[in-house]
Amino acid sequence: MKHIRIGAVVLICVAFLMLSGGAVFAQGSVNPSPERLVFPTEKDQKGFENWVGLEKGSGPWADYYKPVPLHMYWSPKNHYIRPDLSAFKDLFDNYASGDCMGCHAEVTPGIYLSWKTSTHASPRKSAEFAEKTKAIEEAAGIKIEQVTCGYCHGESHDELFLPVADDACKKCHRQQVVEFASEIADGRPSHRDSWVSNVVVPWYIEGFRRGEGYSFIGCDQCHPSMERCDPCHTRHKFSAEEARKPEACYSCHMGADHPDAETYKDSKMGVIYEMEHETWALDKGLNDVALGGPEMRSPTCQTCHMYNYTTGTWGHNVTSKGRWRMGTFPPVQVEYKSSMKDYPYGITIPPMDKKIDLYDGPNKKKLERWVELCSNCHSGRFARLWFEALDEYMFAAYRKRDEAQLLVEECFEKGWINVKNRGIYPMGDVIADKLGVKLLGEGVFKAFKTTGGKVPVVGPILGVYANFMHNDGNPSQIEVEYGNLWFWYALKGYKGVAHGQQDYAWWWGWAPMVNQLSRVRSQRDMLERVYNIEAKLGIGLGGGK
Numbered sequence: 001m002k003h004i005r006i007g008a009v010v011l012i013c014v015a016f017l018m019l020s021g022g023a024v025f026a027q028g029s030v031n032p033s034p035e036r037l038v039f040p041t042e043k044d045q046k047g048f049e050n051w052v053g054l055e056k057g058s059g060p061w062a063d064y065y066k067p068v069p070l071h072m073y074w075s076p077k078n079h080y081i082r083p084d085l086s087a088f089k090d091l092f093d094n095y096a097s098g099d100c101m102g103c104h105a106e107v108t109p110g111i112y113l114s115w116k117t118s119t120h121a122s123p124r125k126s127a128e129f130a131e132k133t134k135a136i137e138e139a140a141g142i143k144i145e146q147v148t149c150g151y152c153h154g155e156s157h158d159e160l161f162l163p164v165a166d167d168a169c170k171k172c173h174r175q176q177v178v179e180f181a182s183e184i185a186d187g188r189p190s191h192r193d194s195w196v197s198n199v200v201v202p203w204y205i206e207g208f209r210r211g212e213g214y215s216f217i218g219c220d221q222c223h224p225s226m227e228r229c230d231p232c233h234t235r236h237k238f239s240a241e242e243a244r245k246p247e248a249c250y251s252c253h254m255g256a257d258h259p260d261a262e263t264y265k266d267s268k269m270g271v272i273y274e275m276e277h278e279t280w281a282l283d284k285g286l287n288d289v290a291l292g293g294p295e296m297r298s299p300t301c302q303t304c305h306m307y308n309y310t311t312g313t314w315g316h317n318v319t320s321k322g323r324w325r326m327g328t329f330p331p332v333q334v335e336y337k338s339s340m341k342d343y344p345y346g347i348t349i350p351p352m353d354k355k356i357d358l359y360d361g362p363n364k365k366k367l368e369r370w371v372e373l374c375s376n377c378h379s380g381r382f383a384r385l386w387f388e389a390l391d392e393y394m395f396a397a398y399r400k401r402d403e404a405q406l407l408v409e410e411c412f413e414k415g416w417i418n419v420k421n422r423g424i425y426p427m428g429d430v431i432a433d434k435l436g437v438k439l440l441g442e443g444v445f446k447a448f449k450t451t452g453g454k455v456p457v458v459g460p461i462l463g464v465y466a467n468f469m470h471n472d473g474n475p476s477q478i479e480v481e482y483g484n485l486w487f488w489y490a491l492k493g494y495k496g497v498a499h500g501q502q503d504y505a506w507w508w509g510w511a512p513m514v515n516q517l518s519r520v521r522s523q524r525d526m527l528e529r530v531y532n533i534e535a536k537l538g539i540g541l542g543g544g545k
Contacts, residue, residue: 049077057078058199076228101149119238123144190319191226192227232248244300249302253301259495260499286303332357338403343460414528423454428451431453458482
């Protein structure tokens, strides 16, 4: 079998329930900015900013699925529908049209109280904030007494919209939005592409096609449209101090494939933070803090990842120093025996269009920035040796991945797995026509086109579908075991070494990874034995049935 391997709570509830039967009001914005920083191209805007309601999805697969109603909040520019508020008529009669606060103090007291304690409610609460507010007024050409609902949501319910950076935040916080949008140059994975990376993968769309869209609610929560800014600066307090704390990152950056929270919290860095952070200067901007001293004796997620590769200062680009890109793309420094040697198989879709070169010019410069940053607390030699150890750990882990992938590929090459009688690869029946030969490359395009989508896809990164769905015997157990080897355990080990957490480096990383390799080998041996027995009996795959 030929194959390609690719890597007033009640009132609020009433308003929501009326969405399905009441009038539909599109997401809008008051005088939306013609300058689009986060999604600057026409193609970007068509896929991720044009309003389509709940009739179509987001991104390049928009015509292939209908989103669930919660997507109104995960990607509001695409999907938000204003609620039909006719049920609130009696309540509105008690308040003037501009009295948002009085009404919402009664209807949504939590939202009101969060806002009331925010700097938006008291923009001149200190001399420092008074100075910042004055600078914003001069730059934006506006007068600010308070940043009330209308600044971000429109001045009336008739024009209500959910804010995103380009339409709301940018009016006052332009520099931060420019920095955030600069992640475009780094490609995925990034915060800017959070929602993009959620909806472009074929297994996500296949799940909807199979009636399992709600199963992805966990993916949606970790991958919302980050141009809302509130995933880090939670609404409606929007606190910069809150977003400087590592806890702001924990709810998404945790779990099986990227245990950042777990590895940081239990590292010596995280332990020092836990013991001492109440005395730290977290109310000060990162560029104003003496890292390594009493103001911040140990680094946080933000001090490490918001230090910019280009400028050598802290800002809102968290990907600029990324070298391993989450650990999911094969490095050129490893000599492969499996089909990973041919990665990316002719595919030209970023970021899957190339291997990683850890020692090319840009990555060498990024390493120097890391060493520079780490030298605030460590010697430069120690920092450099730590990164050397991380790289060597990852090269060794990729050699284990390669060994396992070669075993899985052998099972397909020798016909020990019945590909013809199992389900297709996610969206495999339309991928060739949808993406075309230019994006897929001739070999991958032909494989999908000629098999109707029944193509074994193994390894980084498109083989990760094995962790997301099951379709009529696809994936097989050996594919699942291999998927867990590299997408769970190898990546746990990566985070353990990167964050200095020894137990994750070994007992949650390397040790279970090599255990998975044993399972893969055992599965390979079992499939061979079953095939040979069937051949002697003239039944099943071995018997040509």
